Amino acid sequence: MTPAAAFDVLYARTAPALVRQAYLLTGRRTLALESVERAFHLAWNRWPEVIADPDPIGWVRAAAYEYALSPWHRLLRTHKHADKPPADPADRILMDAMLALPPVHRRTVLLYDGIGLDLPDTAAETEATTPTAGSRLLRAHAALAARIPELSAVPPEKQSAVLRHRLGALRPAVPLEPRPAAAVRGSGEHRTRLLGRSVLGLTAMIAAATAYTVATAPTEYIPPLAPGANVSGVPPLSGPQHLTERSRELHDKLRNDPEAGPARIAPGVE
Template sequence: MTRSVETTSSEDSELSLPAPKERRRLREAAELTHDEVAAAVGVTAATVRSWESGRTDPRGRKRELYTQFLARLSSPPQDGGPAGAPGEAKTARAAEEPAADPPVPDRPTPDRPTPDTQAPDRPALDRPAPDRPAPDLPTSDAPTSDARTEPERLPAEPPARVPVPGPAEAFDGLYALAARDLTRQAYLLTGRRALALEAVEKAFVQAWDRWPEVATDPDPVGWVRAIAYEYALSPWHRFRRAHRHLDKPPAEPADRILLDALLSLSPANRRTVLLYDGVGLDLPDTAAETEATTPTAGHRLVHAHADLADRIPELADVPLEKQSALLRDLFTALRPPVDLEPRPAAVVRGGGERRTRLWTRATLSLTAMIAVSTSYTLMTAPTRYEPPLAPGESVSGVPPLAGPQQLTERGKQLHDKLRADPQAGPARIAPRIE
């Protein structure tokens, strides 16, 4: 399918795209890198390498931009022309500027002509116009001598220092650039406003926690987009009460049909269609972001287009090679019935930092508790081994220990009589005279 789409778009395009080797030659002749070309066209550096190797070809709007960019590189720069793509000014300046600036001779002040300036047969090549003084020499009314003196030069001002944005400013710039679009894409994937906002915030919080890695990534927006898509399409959200039901459908019937058809696809096909047709990635980039091979991504795209054509009447009569352009227009024109405005970047960044501090404190508290309990156990534990006492065992042949027998009823009466009468004392052994 990809080859048929690329062939049709190349036939419809009015601009001719150079061969892959010629593309690389034009870029190297202009002393441009893959990143500069990618920034000018609006793709990633990996996509530019794929175009120059001939593995893939640009299509649609990217093809027109890339063809015009190469045409500007191949055409010679004109004086006074408008600035082209990024890197074109660099090539033009390299062609126009000489290798080294020639030394400028000392010029006399215009209000005090010298004998050299009055020579009629000497051409005035480096002499300024009579109505304007030399740009880099201050005018002075002080008298000058016949001998040429070195004019006083003003001290050169130091160049103004451009403040380098810190990590917080860079994060806020990335958030302002991609947060709103990612929220809309997450809504198209899930149909739930709360889940879409939560997925985008989770992705940006994780990006802020790992900002050195994200800042050096060739495509930071793609890094955040992959995390947001993974969180939004997680199957565990179905067990959450807040995300069990979809939001209210769009007001327009066409938008309602498009959203229902998109949500009826499997999560893998839904993500592939949104990346290829909605975001505008090439098939290799779509396969790389979905962690699949290029043929697998192509098969998913074909099946997804077939399912969408069965549910969307506008795609039924459209040729296969033009379905991507129509889907892109439908995704752009869809108007969600809910507000998808994300929270400010400072709030998201502060919430991530607060959550990190809480987890750090909880980890330190748990570690302290484990250390205290371990110390108490070491202090109270015995330092030597004490074997337990063996239980008693009966031995045969040994008579039991003799003791007082159980009293009979007669013995109890006698016992009671002896304890009660006579009383204790000498009277008990001495007879009492009555």
């Protein structure tokens, strides 16, 4: 089987269920479809790693859950509000109760009660210890039982079975059909090509900027000029007094006719 054919088989077997699980995590159809497609894009880009993994489905599921529960989606207008709630009142109560849980508790409930993983596998996929995963599950069951009458009427040891049945029977009010495998694989390859071109363009810009800086940078150190400062104790600038009109006339007369006048102006040698 070629890598593309193996990818298509994995996608066909797991994508519909993963879209439904991502919808139960987020309550948003667009985000659920986007999360699963991004997870399979990542899987196709790392296909040798994914196909060698002992649990390829778990690899893709973890990537889809991480993307679906990312807090950055709250900043996007398209993902701020949940979709139309389910038509059945019981399904609507269950969906509201699930979305009211903290994201890590929601993920733990879906893995343990919705999918049926055991507690160690649930703890491993949520990156927690087994006691921590068990504590989260108990707190999530208590929070769900406070909002779901059907769950509060059964003892705690039977709540997992009731939740598994209710999560599996929930009917969303929006369609959750994923795109064909070939389209997802092609869009992933297109994103990879665009990312490669962007990286090459950014690298070329950095190289050009570096070359321009090297060419225009000074080759020796030029010390900066010291800033000016006030100096105290220095007398103000002084000089000869300005000549009046009368003084200027006398000055010019002495310069033009130095030997005329009294003997004291041009003394002789005795």
